[in-house]
Amino acid sequence: MTNNREGPARVRFAPSPTGHLHLGGLRTALFDWLWARKTNGQFILRIEDTDRRRFDPDSLESLKKGLRWLGLDWDEGPDIGGPFAPYVQSERRKIYQEKAQELVERGRAYRCYCTAERLATMREEQRRAGKGTGYDRRCRALSDDERRRYEAEGKPSVIRFAVPLEGVTVFNDLLRGDIEVENRQLQDEVLLKADGLPTYHLAAMVDDNLMEITHVLRGEEWLATAPIHKLIVDAFGWDMPVLVHLPVILDPSGKGKMSKRKKMVAGKEFLALVHEFQDSGYLPDAMFNFLTNVGWNFDPDQEVFSREEAIERFSLDEINPSAAALPYEKLDWLNGLYLRALTPSALKSALLPFLSQQLGLSETELKSDRRLDVLIPVVQERIKRLDEAVSWIDWAFLKSDEISYSDPKLLIGRKLDARQSVEMLRAAANVLQGVEPFCAEAIHAAFRERAEALGVKAGSFFGPVRGAISGKKVSPPLFESIEAVGREETLQRIGLAVAFLEEHSALEGG
Ligand code: GLU
Secondary structure (H helix, E strand, O other): OOOOOOOOOEEEEOOOOOOOOEHHHHHHHHHHHHHHHHOOOEEEEOEOOOOOOOOOHHHHHHHHHHHHHHOOOOOEEOOOEOOOOOOEHHHHHHHHHHHHHHHHHOOOEEEEOOOHHHHHHHHHHHHHOOOOOOOOOHHHHOOHHHHHHHHHOOOOOEEEEOOOOOOEEEEEEOOOEEEEEEHHHOOOOEEEOOOOOEOHHHHHHHHHHHOOOOEEEEEHHHHHHHHHHHHHHHHHOOOOOEEEEEOOEEOOOOOOEOOOOOEEEOOEEEOOEHHHHHHOOOOHHHHHHHHHOOOOOOOOOOOOOOHHHHHHHOOHHHOOOOOEEOOHHHHHHHHHHHHHHOOHHHHHHHHHHHHHHHHOOOHHHHHOOHHHHHHHHHHHOOOOOHHHHHHHHHHHHOOHHHOOOOOHHHHOOOOOOHHHHHHHHHHHHHHHHHOOOOOHHHHHHHHHHHHHHHOOOHHHHHHHHHHHHHOOOOOOOHHHHHHHHOHHHHHHHHHHHHHHHHHHHHHHHO
16 A cells, blocks of 8 residues: 555544444544545445444444434445445454464464463452453463364364564554554454454454555544554554544533533433434534534634535644544534524424424425414524424414413413403404404504504513413414414414413402
8 A cells, every 4th residue: 555645535434333323433434524525535334343242233223324414425335335345344254264364374363272261360360469461472372282282172262463572563643643652561462253253453454454445533542552453454564544543522511531421412411422413403514514623623713614615624634632522502503503594494394303203293294284384484593403393383283172271370461460361362362353364464463453452562462362372481473373373273272261261260259
């Protein structure tokens, strides 16, 4: 391989399907994608599923869904294949077995027959003696005869890498420069397990080479294993790809590494899993914009930018290696901005799944529902996440017999008592029977006129009607709300409210 820094890059995102995709993983994938697109190269999705104990079959779909949601389309990978298929490591086990064997033959790796019990005893002794734990390399020194005997006995074995016992290993990280490690600090890591499957160390190095990966972007937690990786790559006689260890993502507080603890984002608890943000109605464009600036900065003077602009400007050299905090307030702010920039019909499409789930109506039914056409534009100004739209809209879909007024105060106008409020409701009903056309503007004008004629403040007149139609303290602007539910339904709700208030004041009076 040549010096890879110029020309189209081949960059892989190599998740292990062991759980849901985390924002940190999504950020790695995003930087991979940006670099591939920037250099007109390829973004490759490779599934590292060789740890069968931690394998979670559901996580694969959730992973792909998360990437697609953010718009990170892969050029090669599962489902679509590519010149180096398969892209799922469990389907490539023969390749790793051959490669591990190759290292054994070159004297750079060896079979180890130590049993789990022996390793446990060894570790216990090391601990008791106050020594660091690690494989004591017993099988590295086996004679050929011993090996032949163990093989003849059919003893299970693993293949371990034979780390040079002396000297230093130097590797380069694009952000941190050359890093030097003494070989005696390194372990003879397992390359191939007894079940014939490779460890990450072997599989990732083999695949990065066979798939002609030029740049490896991965979490900083892998920095400690980079010397072993360099040694493995050297042992095969390959070139190292450019290594970029991405900064750790911190809690929004900037203090601890993001843990499994929940954090509050816009009044909601999150584990920072990608699907939680999807399910709450963050827009992919807002998330894209947000994550691009975690560990890299588009421009201190420009917070909002498009995908194309990000691709154009992105540069690996400018990634900041220090830990980056997640400023969730900025995500909310960005999301609000992107939400308001949607056309009403785009917002409607984005809202359909949320509304459908909460209102128990099909998306097709909702699509042609005119109530939404009236309410969505007024709700648009008021939400930061799509899921918040539900409580602004759900009242309009209640059937008359589902409306219940829990508190008479909701129906009482400012500076009015129950009896006066009933009068206002009756007057409003009277206005609504005649107003033409039945639209927000005309209703508004007619209400004002009637309030004036009655000598009451507009607010006192409107209040009871607001409570009557929504049953809520906070609801979208009154006249659009009335227009949305329509004349007949509004009159019905006003009738119910009158009955409720009358009953209530009778009880009070009695
Ligand atoms: N399979 C590893 C993980 O999920 C990938 C690390 C890498 O990108 O090399 O963390």
